[in-house]
Amino acid sequence: MLELPLVTAGETLDQFINGLTVGMVYVLLAAGLSIIFGVMDVINFAHGELLxxxxxxxxxxxxxxIGNFWVALLVAPLAVAIIGGAMERLTIRPLYGRDPLYHILLTFGLVLIFVDAIELIWGTQPFRPLDTGVLSGTITxxxxxxxxxxxxxxxMGAVVAAGAWLVLERTRFGLVVRAGSMDRDMVRHLGIDIDRYYTLVFAFGAFLAAVGGVVFAGRQSVGPGMGGSVIIPAFIVVVLGGLGSFRGAVAGGLLVGVVQSFVRWQVPFLEGLVVFLLMIGVLLIRPQGLFGSPEWHDPGEGGELLTAAGSGVLSTRRRRLLGGGMVAVLAIAPLGIGVLYNSYVVNTIVVDILIWGLFALSLDLVMGYTGLVSLGHVLFYGLGAYATVLFAVYLLPSIWLALVAGILVAALIAWVVGYLSIRVSGVYFSMITLAFAELFASLALKMPGLRAQINPTLDSLGLPTIPPLTNGDNGIGADAITYGLTGGPEFGDVSLLGEIHLYYYVILALVVGSYLVSRRLIDAPFGSVLQAIRESEQRASFLGYDTTMYKRRAFVVSGALAGLAGGxxxxxxLGRASPGFLDWLLSGEVIVMTLLGGMGTLYGPMIGAAGYLSLEELLLSNGIDQWQGVLGIVFVLFVIFVPRGIVSIPSLVKQRMDSSSEAPPEGEPAEVSD
Structure with missing residues (x-):
């Protein structure tokens, strides 16, 4: 039976103090995150790395x-504030006026840079908590x-939060910032350099995050990954309180801290699940959060989503011939094993590119063609992996049936998630998909604990018990998955239907087939409606289309393809699925690939996956440990200068050449028309 421990008033108060302590760290982090969004409409995924x-x-x-804890509490946040200001000026400022998606993408690239920079400077070993001097003593x-x-x-957290609120509400600086958030052009026409104020706002948000980092370091060890571990709770906080609401960030931070503390104390196997359920519930019932956005926040519509559609220089016929030639090259790739390259190139690198290309293709259906930015698309990838393996473990070890099971499960969950999530739009849609993905990821880790708590009750009632489904961190695997085919033609030492190469052709056929099906959907009237929704959902609705239904159908198809990629x-x-398949960073990586190649084209994201993974392999093979940082730099440059992706580069070059050829010779005046 599920039993809760007896509690006393003293223990309850102790846990309440623990919750307030953790909550104040969340307040410091979420307050800066919320201020930056409330003023600048920037969702900063790198905010955890500033902490x-x-x-x-x-x-x-x-x-x-150099100094003690008190010196660090003052100097470290100032140093991070300078870095934050530089971030805004060099990377974020060029993106003002674009769709908010680009801020998310850019800051994810900055995450990769910061993570590797931290490991390069300080190593991978964690440091002990800071010596807080007299503060380490106890008090009764x-x-x-x-x-x-x-x-x-x-x-201290209360004082800092109150000071920040006073700065925003009771000073000239706050007045200018609030006015600029509502109408930047108006403030600029008054002769005020609003861009400088935006830099100061971003630096101030970074300062608050760094204060939270120093406080955090006084409680527990400092190590790699700490930024990623706090950014998701920070987003939960700002969503609960209301994106852009400073009061909401304070209330949400304290609420999440206290709830986490009590859940960890009373029902530890539910830790992580409750806060995500709370986040989803708030987004569904009151998307603007408990406090909503402040009166001075006006996010507007944002800029255009820059897809790569129509940016190519090749005709449709030539693109088809080029695509067919690429498929032919991939089909004969195994013949080069042992002659031109080893088996690792085909069975690992090329296979990885194909699978990630399919995953990126699935995301492009909703992001590039429908305009829905799913930050939790890894959910369907992970569910496809788990469903495929579980079918092989408990039913039949046939790869064909197992993959079908993975597709169906992913499509079913995509329908449920889409039915709920598409009620909201924009940033709120991105946040709720992230919440669903984190909920399932937490559930995968907690499943053994849940089984241990529930199975005795089911057994006592004479009901079937729950079998092992995820095995937590260890993952779950099938001993063998059969293909149902053996033998086949042989070319030298290469058997094209041998177990390894058969798997390669299975993947190649499924990826090419998925692309052709997706292309058929996009070229059909269904695809035209999706693109109309992306351009202007309101206009599509006025034309009589049920835009919600079309978006849900696209979401289900996208989820099914992601499930196939996961399977x-x-x-x-080796027939194994683990919680790593549900890591939210995978959603970020596939978004990077999609934009890197060129979203809105289907083939562009696949090219982006090939470029991303090839560069990763090149860096790793040359012994560059900080390969993620290099990829982050490349991606940031693409977001700023080549937002339509790799496939748009030929057209950019052509435009540059055409403009150069049309320019008059040096020293000769340009022709002036009447």
Whole structure:
């Protein structure tokens, strides 16, 4: 039976103080995140890395003997504020006026850069918590002991939050910032350099995050990945309180901290699930959050989503011939094993490109053609992997039936998630898909604990118990998945229907088939409606189309294809699925690939996947450990300068050449028309 421990008033108060302490760290992080969005409409995925930088700078200051905890608390946030200001000026400022999607994409690229930069400078080993001096002592209040540091965090967080609110609401700086968030051009016409104020706002948000990082470093060890571990809770906080609402960030941070503390104490196997369910519930019932956006926030419509459609220089016929030639090259690729390259090139690198290309293709259907930015698309990829493996484990070890099961499960969950998520739009849609993905990822980790709690009750009632479904961190795998085919033609030492090469052709056929089906859908009236929705959903609705229905159908097809990609990846992974298949960073990577290649084309994202993975392999083969940082730099440059992706480069070059040829010779005046 599921039993909850008996509690006392002292224990309850102790957990409440723990929750407030953690909540104040969330407040400091989420407040900066919310201010930046409320003023600048920028969703900053690199905000967690700014917190991590604050923590690492504090470690550097204290371990180098430059100063103690108090010096670090002042100096580290100022240093991070300078870095934040530079981020805004160099990378984010060129994107103002574009669709908010580009801010998300850009800051994800910055995450890759910051993570590798931190590991390059400080290594991969964690550091001990900071020495907080007298704050490490204990104090007795109402009969129980608590570290003085916990009370310090609560008081300091409250003071910093109150000071930030006063700056925004009671100073000239805050007045200009609030006016600029509503009408930037109007403020600029008044002779005020609003861009400089935006830089200061971003630096201020970075400062708050770094303060949270220093406080965090005083409680627990500092190590790689800490930024990624706090950014999802930070988004939960700002969504619960209301995107752009400072008061909401404070209330949401304290609420999440207290809820996490009590759930961890009373029902630890539900930790992580409750807050995501809370986030989903708030987004469905009240998307603007508990407090909503402040009155001075007016997000507007945003700029155009820059797809790569129509940016090519080749005719449709030539593109088809080129695509057919590429498929032919891939079909004979196994014949070069042992002659031109080893089997690793075909059975690992090329297979990875094909699977990720299919995953990116699936995302392009909803992002490039429908304008829906799904930050949780990894959910369907992971579900496809798990469903494929579980079918092979408990039913039949046939790869064909197992893959069908993965597709169906992913499509079913995509229908449910799409039915709920498409009620909201824009940033809220992105956040709710992320919440669903994190909910399932947490569930995959918690499943063994849930089984341990539920199975005794089911057994006592004479009901069937729940079999192992995920095995937590260990993952679950099938001993063997059969193809149902053996033998086949042989070319030298290469058997084209041998177990390994048969799998290669299975993937190639499924990926090419998926592309052809997707192309058929996009070329049909269904695809035309999707593109009309992307351009202007309101106009499409006025024309009589049920835009919600079309978006849901596209979401289901996209989820099914992502499930197929996950199933293929699981079978490539020796028939094993693990929580890593649901890591939210995979959603970021596939978004990078989609934009890198050129979204809105179907083939562009596949090219982006090939370019991304090929560059990764090149960097790794040359011993460059910071390959993610290099990829991040490349991606950031593409977002800023080549937002339509790789497939648009030939047209850009052609335009440049045409403009050069039309320019008059040097020293000769240009012709002036009447």
């Amino acid at each position: 991590a930088l604050g923590a690492y700078f504090a470690v550097a200051i204290t371990t180098a003997g 209040i109402l009969g129980f002991q608590k570290t003085l540091y916990s009370y310090f965090v609560i008081v 293929l990846r699981a079978t490539q992974n």
